[in-house]
Amino acid sequence: MPLARIQQSFSRQGLMTTLGARLEKVELGFVEIALVPTPAVSQQHGFVHAGAVAAVADSAAGYAALTVMPEGTGVLTAEFKINLLAPAAGERIVARGRVVKAGRTLTLSQADVFAVKGGEEKLIAHLTATLMNIVGRDGVVD
Amino acid sequence: MPLARIQQSFSRQGLMTTLGARLEKVELGFVEIALVPTPAVSQQHGFVHAGAVAAVADSAAGYAALTVMPEGTGVLTAEFKINLLAPAAGERIVARGRVVKAGRTLTLSQADVFAVKGGEEKLIAHLTATLMNIVGRDGVVD
Amino acid sequence: MPLARIQQSFSRQGLMTTLGARLEKVELGFVEIALVPTPAVSQQHGFVHAGAVAAVADSAAGYAALTVMPEGTGVLTAEFKINLLAPAAGERIVARGRVVKAGRTLTLSQADVFAVKGGEEKLIAHLTATLMNIVGRDGVVD
Amino acid sequence: MPLARIQQSFSRQGLMTTLGARLEKVELGFVEIALVPTPAVSQQHGFVHAGAVAAVADSAAGYAALTVMPEGTGVLTAEFKINLLAPAAGERIVARGRVVKAGRTLTLSQADVFAVKGGEEKLIAHLTATLMNIVGRDGVVD
Numbered sequence: 001m002p003l004a005r006i007q008q009s010f011s012r013q014g015l016m017t018t019l020g021a022r023l024e025k026v027e028l029g030f031v032e033i034a035l036v037p038t039p040a041v042s043q044q045h046g047f048v049h050a051g052a053v054a055a056v057a058d059s060a061a062g063y064a065a066l067t068v069m070p071e072g073t074g075v076l077t078a079e080f081k082i083n084l085l086a087p088a089a090g091e092r093i094v095a096r097g098r099v100v101k102a103g104r105t106l107t108l109s110q111a112d113v114f115a116v117k118g119g120e121e122k123l124i125a126h127l128t129a130t131l132m133n134i135v136g137r138d139g140v141v142d
Numbered sequence: 143m144p145l146a147r148i149q150q151s152f153s154r155q156g157l158m159t160t161l162g163a164r165l166e167k168v169e170l171g172f173v174e175i176a177l178v179p180t181p182a183v184s185q186q187h188g189f190v191h192a193g194a195v196a197a198v199a200d201s202a203a204g205y206a207a208l209t210v211m212p213e214g215t216g217v218l219t220a221e222f223k224i225n226l227l228a229p230a231a232g233e234r235i236v237a238r239g240r241v242v243k244a245g246r247t248l249t250l251s252q253a254d255v256f257a258v259k260g261g262e263e264k265l266i267a268h269l270t271a272t273l274m275n276i277v278g279r280d281g282v283v284d
Numbered sequence: 285m286p287l288a289r290i291q292q293s294f295s296r297q298g299l300m301t302t303l304g305a306r307l308e309k310v311e312l313g314f315v316e317i318a319l320v321p322t323p324a325v326s327q328q329h330g331f332v333h334a335g336a337v338a339a340v341a342d343s344a345a346g347y348a349a350l351t352v353m354p355e356g357t358g359v360l361t362a363e364f365k366i367n368l369l370a371p372a373a374g375e376r377i378v379a380r381g382r383v384v385k386a387g388r389t390l391t392l393s394q395a396d397v398f399a400v401k402g403g404e405e406k407l408i409a410h411l412t413a414t415l416m417n418i419v420g421r422d423g424v425v426d
Numbered sequence: 427m428p429l430a431r432i433q434q435s436f437s438r439q440g441l442m443t444t445l446g447a448r449l450e451k452v453e454l455g456f457v458e459i460a461l462v463p464t465p466a467v468s469q470q471h472g473f474v475h476a477g478a479v480a481a482v483a484d485s486a487a488g489y490a491a492l493t494v495m496p497e498g499t500g501v502l503t504a505e506f507k508i509n510l511l512a513p514a515a516g517e518r519i520v521a522r523g524r525v526v527k528a529g530r531t532l533t534l535s536q537a538d539v540f541a542v543k544g545g546e547e548k549l550i551a552h553l554t555a556t557l558m559n560i561v562g563r564d565g566v567v568d
Contacts, residue, residue, distance in 0.1 A: 009186045010186070012184075012185075012186040013184065013185050013186050013191060014180075014181040014182050014183060014184040014185075014191075015182070015183050015184060015185065015191035015193060015194050016191075017182075018160060018161075018182045018183065019160075038156075039156040040156050040157070040159075040160045041156060041157050041160065042154075042155065042156040042157060043154075043155050043156075043157065044151045044152070044154040044155050044284065045216070045281050045282050046281070049155060049156075049157035049158075049197060049200075049201075050197075050200050050204075050219045050222070051157055051193060051194070051196050051197020051198070051200050051201065052157050052193070052197065054193050054196045054197070054200070054222075055191060055192075055193020055194065055196070055197065056193070058191075058192050058193050058196070059191075059193065062192075074187070076226070076229075077192045077226055078225070078226060078504075078532060078556065079223065079224060079225040079226060079505065079556055080192070080196075080223070080224060081221065081222070081223035081224075081365045081412065081507060082221060082222060082223075083220070083221040083384075083392050083412060083414060084218070084219050084220060084221060085384075085385045085387065085392060087218075100367075100369075100407070100410060101369045101370075101407060103369065105531065105558065106504060106558070108367050108369060108410060110410075123384070123385060126384060126392060126394075126412065128365065128367060128410065128412060130367060130504065130505055130556065132531065132532070139187050139188070140187050142186065220362075220390060220414065221363065221414055223365060223507045223554065225526075225534050225554060225556060227526075227527045227529065227534060242509075242511075242549070242552060243511045243549060245511065247389065247416065248362060248416070250509050250511060250552060252552075265526070265527060268526060268534060268536075268554065270507065270509060270552065270554060272362065272363055272414065272509060274389065274390070293470045294470070296468075296469075296470040297468065297469050297470050297475060298464075298465040298466050298467060298468035298469075298475075299466070299467050299468060299469065299475035299477055299478050300475075301466075302444060302445075302466045302467065303444075322440075323440040324440050324441070324443075324444045325440060325441050325444065326438075326439065326440035326441060327438075327439050327440075327441065328435045328436070328438040328439050328568065329500070329565050329566050330565070333439060333440075333441035333442075333481060333484075333485075334481075334484050334488075334503045334506070335441060335477060335478070335480050335481020335482070335484050335485065336441050336477070336481065338477050338480045338481070338484070338506075339475060339476075339477020339478065339480070339481065340477070342475075342476050342477050342480070343469075343475075343477065346476075358471070360510070360513075361476045361510055362509070362510060363507065363508060363509040363510060364476070364480075364507070364508060365505065365506070365507035365508075366505060366506060366507075367504070367505040368502070368503050368504060368505060371502075423471050423472070424471050426470065
């Protein structure tokens with residue numbers, strides 16, 4: 001049941017609600033999160049702020065990792081890097097996270113972020129994230 | 143007048159308002175931004191979301207770069223990397239951005255992020271960002 | 285003729301000769317470089333040094349970018365990030381670089397690095413690199 | 427005795443010998459490694475190859491981390507990111523690694539790399555590295 005597990009965790013991420021982000025798809029090793037550009041998530045030139053793009057990309061990458069963790073194991077982002085390839089503007093911003101390699105201690109995920117406009121998708125950002133697998137630490141589950 | 147320039151730009155960053163972030167200090171090559179942890183910026187375990195930490199750190203690093211740019215020149219984040227060193231929790235989250243090297247095309251900035259609790263500061267994240275200097279592109283000024 | 289252009293440039297990279305690295309494949313937007321693990325490229329535990337892994341991955345990513353640049357345009361690495369997923373050991377280390385997005389000023393490439401052992405390939409590292417396109421700077425061509 | 431421990435480990439890094447790199451200074455939480463630019467470590471335009479710069483910076487950052495680890499604990503680089511700020515050319519390339527934060531599982535280090543020319547130092551690269559602390563794994567000590 002990766003879906004229910006991820007949905008429950010996602011609904012507790014206050015930031016995702018604040019940004020207006022929605023969990024769109026969950027598969028084993030894959031998670032998609034979408035965001036509608038509004039002034040509430042903008043930077044000074046009207047594009048979606050790199051921080052908001054990074055937030056949905058980080059969540060997509062992190063939840064992709066969580067889908068492959070055993071029950072009772074959580075993940076925390078240890079680091080991520082994001083390349084911003086084009087201004088984030090359009091009708092929707094879609095982040096697709098995938099597990100690259102799941103390890104015992106660390107998991108590498110990546111996320112591609114697309115801007116959707118007139119039915120066309122354009123790659124606007126690419127993120128790689130290292131997640132630390134957390135077992136048996138109070139409050140850090142899922 | 144780096145202060146007025148940065149303040150005006152910062153006030154147009156809708157995301158900063160949405161996150162409750164405040165511009166605290168502006169000097170030549172240095173910018174400080176603070177955030178009060180609330181459920182609205184949280185991840186699933188109650189800490190401040192890595193994306194919100196990254197957002198204020200990226201803004202601090204980017205505005206530090208902007209303080210050293212000539213009038214009429216804007217900056218866009220080309221990429222950033224953030225290491226998350228400890229859970230982001232406390233009374234305040236403070237991001238301090240500094241220019242490492244300003245170049246003709248690219249500028250490297252960094253930001254240290256601290257959690258403040260009981261008067262003590264703890265380093266919780268470190269970001270490095272590459273900013274692209276933008277001249278003469280409509281709408282990308284300051 | 286991407287092949288000849290890349291081969292000529294590769295043969296001028298003294299470090300590649302020093303490391304014993306070989307240019308194995310060149311296609312539009314894709315370059316493969318291989319390395320045979322020897323004590324000369326090792327770190328202290330006998331694995332291939334992260335710096336040597338990074339060197340071949342960076343060259344593969346950078347040359348992949350060069351294959352899509354017009355004649356007379358060179359590239360310089362502005363930054364790269366590498367995640368090391370498993371110790372680099374085996375009969376051969378193979379780095380495969382690909383262009384993710386070619387821009388006017390900056391190009392994003394990535395490289396996957398595999399260790400080959402008994403005919404099997406294992407992903408050991410993943411790199412993303414930002415290349416700066418260089419036009420009309422003396423000595424920085426190809 | 428951080429010095430003896432680091433020296434012994436450094437002398438086993440075949441790549442450092444191959445590159446002509448020298449361990450110059452070891453203090454608690456700090457390590458300096460230097461390299462003399464030669465054609466053997468060059469890229470195609472005659473500068474020191476980003477991979478060679480990264481190799482000495484990674485070693486400096488990793489050994490800085492090792493100086494603060496208890497005996498019997500080793501470190502492996504999990505990931506690093508390097509920004510290359512100026513062409514690596516000069517009489518000497520000096521990498522100075524420092525621990526930013528030592529954790530139970532992961533340690534963050536950074537390294538600044540300088541080119542020395544006519545007695546002047548110029549910052550040419552900045553690296554941040556995540557080291558994984560390794561205890562009780564055969565062959566991964568110091």
